Amino acid sequence: MKARVYIRLKPAILDPQGKAVLHSLQQLGYDEVKSVRIGKLIELEIDNSDPDVMKRIQELSHKILTNPLMETFDIKIDEDDAA
């Protein structure tokens, strides 16, 4: 199965990379864009024979993939590998 982990900066955390992209977009005429925040999308291919697989994905996302001080995450599971 495939697990997608969406990682975002917490709202209180400044995002200089996003600010730089926003500035570029506005310079290039995309004035309708008012804010840009950049996060991560991590796709994991997982052997789901373990019955605790969801708990383990939660755990590795919290402990390893994200920095819980600065980031939050959501997990989406895709049982069908084709997606």
Added chain:
Amino acid sequence: MKARVYIRLKPAILDPQGKAVLHSLQQLGYDEVKSVRIGKLIELEIDNSDPDVMKRIQELSHKILTNPLMETFDIKIDEDDAA
């Protein structure tokens, strides 16, 4: 409105960052993880008064946010700003 742009490396493109994360996960005992691919999640806050707004989001995603040689993108629109 909010637009989310999900950017992924094309399948044929190597992902050394993902490989490094995979290696760390396996070292730490998460052997069920078989592959890791790392992409980007870009959240745009957009003033949607322009009737062509979807076309413009497509355009800026293609021209500016992604490298079309190496990456693909999907866009999701969230009319409700609360999400």
